[in-house]
Each structure stands twice: as C-alpha cells, then as structure tokens.
Amino acid sequence: MIMTINETQDEIIEEFELFDDWADKYEYIIDLGKKLEGMPEEQKTEDNIIKGCQSRVWLNARKENEKLVFEADSEAIIVKGLVHMLIRVLSGHTPQEIYDADLYFIDKIGMSQHLAQTRSNGLASMVKQMKIYALAYQ
Amino acid sequence: METITDILNIQEIRADFPILDQEINGKKLVYFDNAATTQKPTPVINAIAHYYNFDNANIHRGIHTLAERATRDFEASRTAIRDFLGASSTEEIIFTSGTTQGINLVASTYGRKFINAGDEIIISGMEHHSNIVPWQMLCEEKGIVLKVIPVSDEGELDLEAFEKLLSEKVKLVSFNHVSNSLGTINPVKTIVDLAHKFGAKVLVDGAQATSHINIDVQALDVDFYVFSAHKLYGPTGMGVLYGKKDILNAMPPYMGGGEMIKEVTFEKTTYNELPYKFEAGTPNIADVVALKTALEYTDKLGRENIAAHENMLLNYATDQLREIEGLRIIGNAKNKISVLSFVIDGIHHQDIGVLLDNQGIAVRTGHHCTQPLMQRFNILGTSRASFAVYNTTEEIDRLVAGLHKTIKMLK
Ligand SMILES: Cc1ncc(COP(=O)(O)O)c(C=O)c1O
Numbered sequence: 001m002i003m004t005i006n007e008t009q010d011e012i013i014e015e016f017e018l019f020d021d022w023a024d025k026y027e028y029i030i031d032l033g034k035k036l037e038g039m040p041e042e043q044k045t046e047d048n049i050i051k052g053c054q055s056r057v058w059l060n061a062r063k064e065n066e067k068l069v070f071e072a073d074s075e076a077i078i079v080k081g082l083v084h085m086l087i088r089v090l091s092g093h094t095p096q097e098i099y100d101a102d103l104y105f106i107d108k109i110g111m112s113q114h115l116a117q118t119r120s121n122g123l124a125s126m127v128k129q130m131k132i133y134a135l136a137y138q
Numbered sequence: 139m140e141t142i143t144d145i146l147n148i149q150e151i152r153a154d155f156p157i158l159d160q161e162i163n164g165k166k167l168v169y170f171d172n173a174a175t176t177q178k179p180t181p182v183i184n185a186i187a188h189y190y191n192f193d194n195a196n197i198h199r200g201i202h203t204l205a206e207r208a209t210r211d212f213e214a215s216r217t218a219i220r221d222f223l224g225a226s227s228t229e230e231i232i233f234t235s236g237t238t239q240g241i242n243l244v245a246s247t248y249g250r251k252f253i254n255a256g257d258e259i260i261i262s263g264m265e266h267h268s269n270i271v272p273w274q275m276l277c278e279e280k281g282i283v284l285k286v287i288p289v290s291d292e293g294e295l296d297l298e299a300f301e302k303l304l305s306e307k308v309k310l311v312s313f314n315h316v317s318n319s320l321g322t323i324n325p326v327k328t329i330v331d332l333a334h335k336f337g338a339k340v341l342v343d344g345a346q347a348t349s350h351i352n353i354d355v356q357a358l359d360v361d362f363y364v365f366s367a368h369k370l371y372g373p374t375g376m377g378v379l380y381g382k383k384d385i386l387n388a389m390p391p392y393m394g395g396g397e398m399i400k401e402v403t404f405e406k407t408t409y410n411e412l413p414y415k416f417e418a419g420t421p422n423i424a425d426v427v428a429l430k431t432a433l434e435y436t437d438k439l440g441r442e443n444i445a446a447h448e449n450m451l452l453n454y455a456t457d458q459l460r461e462i463e464g465l466r467i468i469g470n471a472k473n474k475i476s477v478l479s480f481v482i483d484g485i486h487h488q489d490i491g492v493l494l495d496n497q498g499i500a501v502r503t504g505h506h507c508t509q510p511l512m513q514r515f516n517i518l519g520t521s522r523a524s525f526a527v528y529n530t531t532e533e534i535d536r537l538v539a540g541l542h543k544t545i546k547m548l549k
Contacts, residue, residue, distance in 0.1 A: 022163065022496045027547055030489075054504050054519075055488045075518065076486035077548060078493075 005097060008089045009105035016109040025110070026078065033081030038073040050129050053122030055079055061133040067092050068137055070130065082111070082123050090130055098134035103127060144450070145443045152528045154179040154435075165498030168533045173318050173346060173477050173524035174502050175368045178432075182372060185431035189424040196420055198397065212423050215430040216413070222433050223363060223380050224354035229412035230386065233421050236377035237345040238268040240364030241312070243379055243416065244341055245272040247389040248362075253309045255281035260303055260338070262313040263289040263514055264320060267507045269312055269343045287313065289514055293320040293469035301332060308338040315347035319506040319520065320469025321452075321477030323351065326358050334359070339385065345369055349436070349526070350445055350475040355380050371526075372432035373425035379416070386412050393418040436527075444527045448476035451525040455534045462541060468520050476525035479506075481517055482541075485548050490521045493544040499537055 003011070019025045039048075039058055048058040055076035061068050070091045074080040089105065090098050106112055106123070152158055155177045160167050169177060189211070195204035197212050216228045225231060234240045249272075253259065259273050263286050277284045285303050288296045295313070311333040316323050330340045341362035344353060349370045355363050362381045368374040381389075391398055391409055395418035400408040409415045436444060455478050459465055464483035482490065491503035504519040505512045512519055523537060 023543070023547065026493060026496065030547060054491075055486050076488040078489050 002092055005089055005093055005101045009103070009108075012085060012089070012105050013108045029081035029085075030077050031081070032084040033074075033077040033079070036072065036080050036084040036087070038080075039071050043071070044073060050122060050125050053079065053125060057083065057122065057126060059083070059126065059129050059133075061130070061137065063095075063137050066094055068095055068098055068134060070133070072126075079122070083126055086123075086126055086130060095134040095137040099131055099138065144447055146439060146447055146527065148447070148528065148530055151439065154181070155528050156180060156183075158528060162498040162500070163496050168499040168536050170523040170525065170529065170533070170537065171500045171502045172349075172526035172529075173369070173506075173522065175374065176349060176371050176526050177528070178373065179371055179435050181435055182428050182431050185428040186373065186424050189427050193427075194424070197423055198414075208423055211427045211430075212421070215426045218430040218433050219378055222353070223378075224356050225380055226356060227383060230380055230383050232379040232381065232386070232413045232416045233426055234364070234377045234379050235375050235422070236366040236368070237266075237343060237364045238366075240362075240377055240379035241269055241341065241343065242272045243392045244362050244364075244381070245276045247392050247416075248339070248385065249273075249276045249310070250280070251388075251390055253280065253282055256283070256307065257309045258283045258285055258303075258305070258307045260285045260287060260300070260308055260311045260313075260333075262287040262295055262324070264293070264295070264317040264322065264508065264511050265312075265314060266318055266343065266345070267509070269314060270510065273312065282309075283307075286510075289511065292471055293317070293322050294471045295322075295324055295329075297325070297328065297332075300329065304332060304336045304338070306336055308333070308336055310339050310341065312341040312343070314343040314345070315353075316344075316350065316475050316477075317469070317508075317511075318346045318477070319479055319508045319511055319522065320471065321474040321479070321524075322469060322471035323347075323473040323475060325473075326360065330359050346475065346477070350448060352441055361385055367425065367429040367432065370429075370432055371435060372429040373422075376422050376425035376429060378429075383412065386416070391415050391418070395419045397421075439527060447527055448525050448529075451529055451531065451534060452476040452478065454531050455523065455525070455537070458534065458538045459541075462538070462545070464545070465541070468515055468517065477522060478524070479520040479522045481520055482545065485545065487519045487521045489548055490541070490544055493547060494521075494537070494540050497536070497540045497543065499540050501537075 043060055044058045048060050050057040050059055055074055057074040057079055060071045070087045072083040072087060157177050193207045195208040197209040216231045219231050220228045259282055261273055273284055287300045290296055315326055326342055333340045339361040342360045344363050344365040348365045364379050366377040398410050398415050398418040400410050459480060466481050468479040487503040494501055502522045
C-alpha cells in the first residue's frame, strides 16, 4: 500500500524533528541528494531544464498506470536533495492528486526560505514545474 | 600572522555601517558581497533623509527657496564628482541611473551616429553583460563587427592580441577598468593610447574601480568613463557618465523630455546645453546629493588608506584560501583589487553559497553577469568573496572556517 502525499509529508516532518541544528538538516539533504539516482545524460535536455535556478535542474515526468513518475537531476547537491524530497512526496500519485497537493512539509522542516522566488535554487520553480506536468497529464 | 598595521580604525568604521551589526541564521553577519554592492554609511543614509526632510523640491527652473536649495545641492554634487574624476568641467558630468545606463546612452547616441556598417567595436573577454549586450544590439542594428580582446589564464588582457585587432576600422574600444569576476585591474592608459593611435574612442566601465582606485580621467585620457554610486558606498540606481566635452556636444540626445530642451515648438525643438541635454526628466535628486556625501566619506578615510586595508585583506585571504585542498582561485592577475573568485573541485558553487549563508557569511555565487568569461575558464561559475573597507581579518578567518565546514559536509 503506498502512502498518500500527506502521509509522506508527515513522515518527512517527523524525520526532520530529530535534527536540532542546521548542519544536521543540511547533511541529511546532501545525503538525499547523493542518493537520488539522477538522469541519464541523454535525457538532460534543454526542454527538461527548470528555469529560475542558479544550477541546472532537470525534471522529467512519465505516466505509468495512471500515476505520474518523476525523475530529476541537478549539478548542485543541495538542490538534488530538495528535489529528491519532492519526488518522494509526489511521485507515484495521480496527476489530480499532485495538482491538488498542498506541500506544507517544506515550511514545517524549515526550508520555506528556499521557496522564495528570490532564492536562486529554485525550489519554487521545481514545485511549479511538477504541477505543470500534473496539469498536462490530467 | 603579521600584517601591516592599519592606519584606519576598522571598528570605528564598522560603527558607521549599522547594517553590519546583525545576525544571519544565528551568526554574526560577514558581508563579503561588496563587488555586487557596498553597504552605506550612516552619513549617506542621513543625507537622503535630510534631503527629503528639509530640502525636497524639483530642481532648476524653480524660483522658491526650496527649489533653489535642492538645485544648489544637486549641482554641488556634480562639482564634487568632477573633482573626484579629475574632469575639466561639470559639463562633462552626466547623471545616469548607473553604469548600465551610461553604457547604453553612449551606444544609443554616439554609437548610432558615429559608428557604421563595416566599422568595428572592440570589447574585452572579461566584460560584464552590461558592457557586451548594448554593443551587440548596436552591431546587429547597424552591421558593425564586434571583436573581443582575449583573456590569459591568469586573468589578464592579452595586449599583443589587442594590438593585432586594432585598425582604422575600429571606432570604439570599451572595457572595464576592473573586472568584477576576477578583480583584475586593467592597464587603462596603455589601452587608451593604443586605441587613440587608430582614432578609436575609448569607454571605460569603472563600476568596480571607483571604490578602490583613484581616477583621473584626464591623465588616463579616456573618452568616456562610467560608474555606479552603489558600489562606492552610495545609493542604488544612480550613476555617472563622464564624457569629453567636444564628444558629448557632437552626440545627439538620448531621451527626449523636460529639462533637456532649450525651446519646444511643434515644428522644431532645440536642445539644452551640456550636461542637461542628456538629463531628460526629473532626476534622482536625493541620491545624487547623497553620492557627494559618499565621496566625502571615503575622502575622509583616505582613499589610499582604504586601498591599503583592502589589499592587506586580499593578501591575507589569498594566502589562506590557497591552503584549502581542491580550491582554485580564478583570477591571479598581478594587479588586483580585493575580489577573490574561486572554485572547489567537485563542488557546485551554489552549494557553497547556501552552506556559507547558513553560517552567516554572504558571498556571491554564479557567473557574476560574465558568462563569456566563465566559458573562457571552462567553468559554470565561481564563489566570490569581495572585501570593502569595513571588513576584517577575523571575518576572513570565519570564511576559511566556513569553507572547511562546507567542504566537509559536502564530501
Ligand atoms: C564591471 C561592472 N560593470 C557594470 C556593472 C553594472 O552596474 P549597474 O548594475 O549598477 O548598472 C557592474 C555591476 O554589477 C559591474 O561589476
């Protein structure tokens, strides 16, 4: 039984409650970045690049049995860790569920500063692009 | 570590910059993004407030006392800038919104009128986008050819290659006095003399130079010199274009509107004298006035003293950063201002920026608006620490410790 989007968010929030300083948090995100499989070179095309990030971030989506599956990669490891969390939360759900998702975990784990439009790591752009994919595949 | 003793009392100077006294992410702020913009001292902030509290009125043409006062202060700033640049006349000092506008003004007026199809413009390989794109736009419009002075591995301009680019076809050479990405101080006078031999005019982008180097536009014999107040402890969105008087006189106006006219009828308009011909519309009066205060502030500290302090910081930081394994400094010119750009093997600059910010340290990461230069060095971008008069060796120690921690976390 796969978890709902909110169940995964709550799970991540719980994991982050263990950390009491910024370095632990970021080490965990860096670790997630290292663990994200990434994308094969030939899929890192201009079309898949997310605009608005200081580093290049590639995002791809495909539909499998009515569910959307995301793949992503980035040159920067923290961004890769952040996108890994987004994939963990959203990947494997229906386009409608993804489109409707309220991603409250970002704020709860103290990463909301990365959502600001001015932040060049573009977490906001990633979320937006995932929602655009969801809309396109509906 | 032995350093030259400072004539300046840095702690006293820091007290003039209230913004420095704050915590970022729970740590005392270390502000090393001075090449992007310097912080503003209290006298400059007060000058802006004073202008609006006591003197605000639209300048020129006004008969009443406030208009008189605002005009006097506005023009006093022009005189101060004339002296600061060593220009021969206040007519040569045009207020702009900054370096970018100064370059665009020259491209749109001098460029459109005097540079034609088949002519050539030379820029350098270490230019900020604002000294590339306006020329590309002009070249595209008029069929002009753009040529580029190559940059060496050390980050210096290849003057031999420059000489080979020169010919009678070259009408303008435009390059920066100091590179914002590398810190390189370019040999302005040498380049000007070479260009003038072929009758080319020279524009120098002084955005990164004015807070570190004494400028004498007459001694350098530049035809145009542009800079922004905000990199010189002054306000944002305000800058200066210096141009030689005979050239400015020959140029058509840039924007049409109030202030720049002598007489308007529907049949014909005659233009105002210099410098007003290029200052259409109500200018940024408060910030012009405050730039004078910024110049007085740096004069009071002594521009040589500021340079000596920054140079000490640059050497101190360079020595320490060289010790960090896998770190490579980009820009090793013999003549440098206090800009330190670097890359670390296997680490993306964005990760460095995020983790330093979490330690309260502000550096700039990315291409610094010099993408062609990044391509020249085959890198995506750098992390850049740039120092100003209020920075200290203790802060550099924080950066070094911060980098060690950053690398440890990422490896
Ligand atoms: C070398 C150089 N030229 C031009 C500029 C543009 O200055 P402004 O944005 O104030 O017009 C900058 C500032 O980033 C610079 O460093």
